Amino acid sequence: MARTKQSNLTDDLLKQYGFQAKSDVKYSLEDIGSNFVYQLTTDIHTSIGSVFRELTKNSYDSYLELPETSRDEAIDRGIVISRSRDVGGAGKLTIADSGNGRSPEELKRFLQIGLAPGKSSDPTLRRTGFRGIGSWAMIACGSQIIISSQQFESTTRGILIINVAEMYKTMARNPTMEAILNNPECVRFGEAEHPLEEHGTKIEIRCDGPRRWVGSYELNRLYSHTDPEDTDLRSKLLTHCQIAWAKQSPYYRQIAAIYKKARYLPVPVFLDGDPVEKQIPPELSLFDGPTNIKLDGKSGKTVAVGWVAENPDQTGVGGVSDVEEELVGVQLCVVNSPIGEKNIHSENVRATILKWYVGEVHVVDDDIKPNADGTGLRGDVNDEFITSLQNFYTTLEERAEQKSQEISALRKVTKATASLLKLAEGKAEEWEVTYDVRTAQQAIEKREGEKWSNTTLEKEWKAAVKSLESNKNYRSLLKKKATSGAAKNTDGGTKKTGGTSKRSGTTSTVTIDSKDIQKLVAELILKFEEFNLTKDQIEELLDLIRAAMKSSEAMG
Amino acid sequence: MTSSFVESDEKTLVREALRKAGLALGRQELTYLGMPEAAALDIRILQRLLRNVICIDWERKKLEVAEHNISDLPLKVREFHACDVWEYLKSDYYRAGLTADMTFLDFLGGGISSADTFAHEMHALRSYFSRQALHPRTAFVFAWTYMPHDRGLQAYTRAVENSATEEEKKMLRGLTGIRFRSLAIRLVLSRLLQEHNMTGKIYFHALYKTVMSSLILVFSKGHDPKCTLPMGSPESILSEPIRAYKKGQVVPDSINITGT
Numbered sequence: 001m002a003r004t005k006q007s008n009l010t011d012d013l014l015k016q017y018g019f020q021a022k023s024d025v026k027y028s029l030e031d032i033g034s035n036f037v038y039q040l041t042t043d044i045h046t047s048i049g050s051v052f053r054e055l056t057k058n059s060y061d062s063y064l065e066l067p068e069t070s071r072d073e074a075i076d077r078g079i080v081i082s083r084s085r086d087v088g089g090a091g092k093l094t095i096a097d098s099g100n101g102r103s104p105e106e107l108k109r110f111l112q113i114g115l116a117p118g119k120s121s122d123p124t125l126r127r128t129g130f131r132g133i134g135s136w137a138m139i140a141c142g143s144q145i146i147i148s149s150q151q152f153e154s155t156t157r158g159i160l161i162i163n164v165a166e167m168y169k170t171m172a173r174n175p176t177m178e179a180i181l182n183n184p185e186c187v188r189f190g191e192a193e194h195p196l197e198e199h200g201t202k203i204e205i206r207c208d209g210p211r212r213w214v215g216s217y218e219l220n221r222l223y224s225h226t227d228p229e230d231t232d233l234r235s236k237l238l239t240h241c242q243i244a245w246a247k248q249s250p251y252y253r254q255i256a257a258i259y260k261k262a263r264y265l266p267v268p269v270f271l272d273g274d275p276v277e278k279q280i281p282p283e284l285s286l287f288d289g290p291t292n293i294k295l296d297g298k299s300g301k302t303v304a305v306g307w308v309a310e311n312p313d314q315t316g317v318g319g320v321s322d323v324e325e326e327l328v329g330v331q332l333c334v335v336n337s338p339i340g341e342k343n344i345h346s347e348n349v350r351a352t353i354l355k356w357y358v359g360e361v362h363v364v365d366d367d368i369k370p371n372a373d374g375t376g377l378r379g380d381v382n383d384e385f386i387t388s389l390q391n392f393y394t395t396l397e398e399r400a401e402q403k404s405q406e407i408s409a410l411r412k413v414t415k416a417t418a419s420l421l422k423l424a425e426g427k428a429e430e431w432e433v434t435y436d437v438r439t440a441q442q443a444i445e446k447r448e449g450e451k452w453s454n455t456t457l458e459k460e461w462k463a464a465v466k467s468l469e470s471n472k473n474y475r476s477l478l479k480k481k482a483t484s485g486a487a488k489n490t491d492g493g494t495k496k497t498g499g500t501s502k503r504s505g506t507t508s509t510v511t512i513d514s515k516d517i518q519k520l521v522a523e524l525i526l527k528f529e530e531f532n533l534t535k536d537q538i539e540e541l542l543d544l545i546r547a548a549m550k551s552s553e554a555m556g
Numbered sequence: 557m558t559s560s561f562v563e564s565d566e567k568t569l570v571r572e573a574l575r576k577a578g579l580a581l582g583r584q585e586l587t588y589l590g591m592p593e594a595a596a597l598d599i600r601i602l603q604r605l606l607r608n609v610i611c612i613d614w615e616r617k618k619l620e621v622a623e624h625n626i627s628d629l630p631l632k633v634r635e636f637h638a639c640d641v642w643e644y645l646k647s648d649y650y651r652a653g654l655t656a657d658m659t660f661l662d663f664l665g666g667g668i669s670s671a672d673t674f675a676h677e678m679h680a681l682r683s684y685f686s687r688q689a690l691h692p693r694t695a696f697v698f699a700w701t702y703m704p705h706d707r708g709l710q711a712y713t714r715a716v717e718n719s720a721t722e723e724e725k726k727m728l729r730g731l732t733g734i735r736f737r738s739l740a741i742r743l744v745l746s747r748l749l750q751e752h753n754m755t756g757k758i759y760f761h762a763l764y765k766t767v768m769s770s771l772i773l774v775f776s777k778g779h780d781p782k783c784t785l786p787m788g789s790p791e792s793i794l795s796e797p798i799r800a801y802k803k804g805q806v807v808p809d810s811i812n813i814t815g816t
Binding site (some may be wrong): 078080082084093094095096097098119146194200204270272273274275313546 | 595607608622623625627628629630631632633634636
């Protein structure tokens with residue numbers, strides 16, 4: 001119907017402009033320059049991570065095409081990546097699956113452009129590929145590519161051989177796509193009976209050496225990753241591909257429920273025989289999810305589901321906890337395929353605050369799609385989604401702020417207890433301890449009746465307060481004036497500040513210009529910002545500096 | 557993608573026996589050493605037991621296809637050596653990074669065919685058993701399918717007589733054909749077990765189509781508590797019968813190779 005209407009419109013326009021229809025002008029592959037091949041392979045899939053993302057997505061989708069009855073535990077689902085180098089230095093990387101596979105005729109699909117990809121046989125599962133260009137991602141990766149495939153319940157296996165080096169040589173003459181795709185020296189199909197009823201696809205990318213140029217075209221882009229010693233590939237897979245959380249990981253049950261909502265079927269990925277999987281360290285014992293992320297607009301429908309895990313009594317999870325760098329932050333995913341970098345669109349919150357979490361936001365709305373290389377969302381994605389995502393980030397920031405205040409209060413109390421112990425051992429002076437005790441008392445008063453963000457911190461707090469209050473010197477020190485024990489300021493507020501401190505029988509004299517101190521403090525504040533301290537933490541440190549200054553002045 | 561391998565029921569049976577022998581080792585993540593055909597069916601059948609594979613074949617191209625065909629298996633190490641398997645065992649295996657838990661020398665034809673019969677193979681086998689002996693209390697599977705395109709009885713006689721004891725010679729006396737060959741091979745294996753104070757068990761020894769023989773030996777230097785098979789002295793492997801399958805025969809005949 002639509003086609004007829006369009007045809008009428010063009011006919012009408014022809015007439016309107018006074019032209020006769022000329023039907024013998026048609027398009028073919030001859031009208032597409034072969035440079036398009038290179039653009040598809042390098043302009044869209046600019047990074048190696050993006051290439052692996054496409055390769056693993058294709059394998060993933062092939063499992064969804066299996067007849068539903070076969071998609072049970074009897075089939076070993078897996079995306080197997082293996083690498084080898086021969087003695088001559090040539091490298092090879094294969095990526096294989098036991099999915100639905102392709103018939104010899106359907107192997108053609110690997111080099112088709114933009115045609116409708118296969119369909120998921122199960123409506124509760126969502127495919128990742130929808131453009132029909134992903135396979136082109138691999139072309140520049142090697143000098144030869146061999147794809148063999150066997151469809152489920154078939155005994156015929158097809159093979160597609162792409163001689164990339166030859167293709168690029170031919171492209172130097174700037175021919176058309178026709179001259180490339182239908183040149184048997186560049187692209188060749190074959191088929192054979194296979195003795196076993198296997199199914200699935202195996203893609204072998206051969207690099208005849210390091211990255212090199214054939215004319216204006218680069219090949220063997222994957223060479224460095226064909227080395228089994230290379231550790232970067234695992235990191236790339238974790239960052240760019242559909243890697244599921246390990247079943248043994250804490251909270252897997254909750255995460256699996258979110259996978260289901262995202263219509264994702266966990267398919268393990270293996271690299272050189274070892275599973276590549278994400279693991280939540282046990283110290284991130286505070287789990288929150290699923291959190292429905294709803295569109296801000298009138299519809300208010302749930303478009304994504306998020307979860308986060310954090311260390312209940314620590315700020316930040318990278319460095320503090322044993323979390324792999326690739327996992328720190330909040331990752332937006334579509335069908336568990338990462339979209340962009342961690343904390344995408346988080347401009348509304350402090351730059352590093354989301355490093356306090358390990359988490360994911362899984363899109364559940366089919367209209368929210370990634371762009372071609374997975375670095376972001378498509379331009380046609382509703383802006384409301386980004387606002388909703390940012391609201392989620394805001395709640396995380398607020399939570400982090402609250403936790404920061406709580407941790408800060410807890411530290412004041414534990415510090416006061418420690419200072420009291422030092423006082424008892426004669427290792428601290430009373431005026432120092434008095435300051436700590438007063439600070440702790442203020443923190444206790446401030447937190448009176450306040451709710452705690454998590455029970456771990458609350459328990460630690462109660463224990464810390466109890467310990468402080470049980471110290472026999474606590475009450476007596478509170479009653480003393482903060483300035484007790486401090487000498488009077490004899491300097492009269494001049495620029496020069498001198499001080500003499502006595503402890504454990506040693507004496508030291510420091511003379512500092514107030515301008516120097518001012519400069520030093522300014523530098524310190526910048527450092528605090530760099531260290532990503534919260535406003536409260538910075539203020540607390542400044543309080544300490546102020547107190548030190550006062551004490552120093554008081555002591556002359 | 558064409559394969560030179562012609563799949564047969566016998567091969568299937570041997571592979572299944574090999575798998576069961578592997579299971580009897582009682583440990584996982586095994587290393588396979590063998591000569592898989594392009595379709596690599598041995599490896600496929602053993603896949604759940606395997607962690608690493610060492611594949612050897614004269615034809616590099618055949619190995620390339622085998623490598624492609626097993627690329628869907630999550631294996632840790634895949635080594636492919638384009639050389640003679642006996643040469644590999646003789647010269648490279650002792651210093652190799654991996655020790656084979658399951659070795660399958662699957663010769664379509666030959667297997668004992670060098671000009672100086674047994675000399676080459678004996679060196680290779682000696683090197684192989686020396687390497688295995690580095691792992692005490694660990695059982696291994698050694699499988700060998702052979703179809704001798706050999707130089708006749710005298711070659712075996714000469715080879716065995718060079719090193720056989722009087723008692724062994726006595727055992728061989730009067731034997732011919734399959735019984736002679738089988739006993740000769742078992743004597744070789746028995747002697748290798750003795751050299752390393754190993755125990756062993758013939759898990760499977762079958763004869764197909766009157767010439768093709770498959771032998772699976774499980775052996776260990778010292779008791780391996782994980783292995784579920786009871787093992788005996790090196791001499792005990794001589795007395796196990798051969799199962800001979802005639803065409804279409806479901807239950808094989810038992811041939812006692814020592815003739816007693």
